[in-house]
Amino acid sequence: MSKKVRNHIARTPGDIVFETALYIFFGLFTLLCVFPFYYLFINTISANDAVVSGKVNFLPVSVHLQNYIALKDVADLGSSILVTIARTIIGTALMVMVSAWAGYLVTKQKMYKRSLMYRLLVITMYFNAGLIPWYMNMLMLGLTESFWAYIIPGVIAPYNIILVKTYIESIPASLEESAVIDGASTPQVFLRIILPLSVPILATIAIFGAVGNWNSFQDSLLLMNKQTHLYTLQHRLYVYLNSSSNLGALVSGSGGLSTQAAQNMLNTRVIKYTVSMVSIIPILLVYPFMQRYFVKGIMLGAVKG
Secondary structure (H helix, E strand, O other), rough: OOOOOOOOOOOOOHHHHHHHHHHHHHHHHHHHHHHHHHHHHHHHOOOHHHOOOOOOOOOOOOOOOOHHHHHHOOOOOHHHHHHHHHHHHHHHHHHHHHHHHHHHHOOOOOOOOOOHHHHHHHOOOOOOOOOHHHHHHHHOOOOOHHHHHHHHHOOOHHHHHHHHHHHHHHHOHHHHHHHHHOOOOOOHHHHHHHHOOOHHHHHHHHHHEEEEEEEEOOOHHHHHHOHHHHOOOOHHHHHHHHHHHHHHHHHHHHHOOHHHHHHHHHHHHHHHHHHHHHHHHHHHHHHHHHHHHHHHHHHOOEEEO
């Protein structure tokens, strides 16, 4: 019976010291990244008076879940969550579908004016008209005060289309040629051959789209002035942050702190922390399940330019 030969690389004391220092550094860096989320979470489950007085630092105080339960009574928060969920699902789904189909088409040499179309697509990544022309364009298109203002502008994502194109070019051409010989049309080849093999890169751009839609704030702030029921969750959080700051300035200027004012400021701060945590949780829960697709897709999609 043959014995397995293992190659052992000699490690010098310098290597051991370097590796130990590297583990310590990345361990501390990980804690530095995780601690803000942990700190935010323990403040949402601690006693409200302890939060305001600054007693919550590393461990929660008098743990409870009343802050999360109380969110159901916050005005318009439910509609903001529904708008953000709808935007994330619809916007991401349409973006992935269009990016997949467009990315596949620009790999076809027989596509009419393929090079020109692709160059025009790439140019949009480097040149931007600016905020005011963008707003005027949205106004002329009738997309202000409309839910579709969240969806339509994000359907075409040049960077994602380039990623899909590069990934599809790494798929062996013989698979597509075999399907064409068997009589498959271009849409059939795309749906039955290309699409199933492109799951890693599609999952990657889906993460990009979902995170972008969930965290988007500027379009809601600029385009939704009258339709407050169309505020996104991030925009609603911005409103709470402003109300908290304004209340704090009002209390500081008055020279005293009434019981009612103190209670209002307390509730505003706790709501701010809790809504912030609610806005973070979905992305934190989704990303671990998509990470393996993300790593594979982004690496394979970056092999060729």
